[in-house]
Amino acid sequence: MCVLLAARDFQTNTRRIHSLFHKMTKEKKSKLATRKVKLSTDDPQPAAPEKPDTTRQKRKKRTRSQDTEEKPMDEYEAEEELSPEAKRTMERKLKKERKKEEKKMLREASVEVKVETPQKPSACQLALEYLTTWSKNRKEWKFQKTRQKWLLQHMYDCDQISDKHFTMLLGYLEGLQGNARELTVQKTEALMKESESTDDAPDISVDKMERMKQVLQLLF
Numbered sequence: 001m002c003v004l005l006a007a008r009d010f011q012t013n014t015r016r017i018h019s020l021f022h023k024m025t026k027e028k029k030s031k032l033a034t035r036k037v038k039l040s041t042d043d044p045q046p047a048a049p050e051k052p053d054t055t056r057q058k059r060k061k062r063t064r065s066q067d068t069e070e071k072p073m074d075e076y077e078a079e080e081e082l083s084p085e086a087k088r089t090m091e092r093k094l095k096k097e098r099k100k101e102e103k104k105m106l107r108e109a110s111v112e113v114k115v116e117t118p119q120k121p122s123a124c125q126l127a128l129e130y131l132t133t134w135s136k137n138r139k140e141w142k143f144q145k146t147r148q149k150w151l152l153q154h155m156y157d158c159d160q161i162s163d164k165h166f167t168m169l170l171g172y173l174e175g176l177q178g179n180a181r182e183l184t185v186q187k188t189e190a191l192m193k194e195s196e197s198t199d200d201a202p203d204i205s206v207d208k209m210e211r212m213k214q215v216l217q218l219l220f
Contacts, residue, residue, distance in 0.1 A: 124160050127151050135168045152184055155215070156191075156208045166211060173218055185219050188212045 082090070121129075130147035133140055154160050155169055176184065192212055195204045 123150055124154075127154075128161070128165055131165060131168050131172060134172060148180070152180065156211050158205070158207050158211075170214065170218060173215065176219070181219060185216065188215050192216075 127147045127150040130141075130144055131151060151161075151169060151172075155166065161169065173184070191204070192209070195209070
């Protein structure tokens, strides 16, 4: 009986030892696993690639679009702030540009623009104007030898010098002096002698003869 009891005690003790050994091994394995986890968490892992910050780009794009929208308003405000002189210069520039565009359109349409050049006044017109200014507006009148010469050469021509202008010319001849006075007398006497002496002399109208007589009476 004693032997059987001792054998039972031995079996129970061995079972207890085996169970304790299994517990110890499990605890060791769990401790090792926890240590591995701690080491893995403490080691620095490679950082993930940073994503590009799209917010700044979006902000930049927004600011550019806002600038484009705000530009016409700024230009409108600048036009309102312009001085009247600056506005005039702007208007002149716009007119010049419009004229250039119109000329280009005309050239493209092969339309010839005819520029009318003003006709220069003739020697007769200039001489008569010289005479009228002497008669009516003596303050603005200035002596011109070429105009006087033309009047003395054509004073007997009724077509170029009318009776009205001839009366003005007689008043002008009263102040004639020096060599010009002597030459006019000599020429008028020579013309009268030619008309009276020969039959081949050029025909002189009655009006022309009367004018010559008036000049000679005035200058003698």
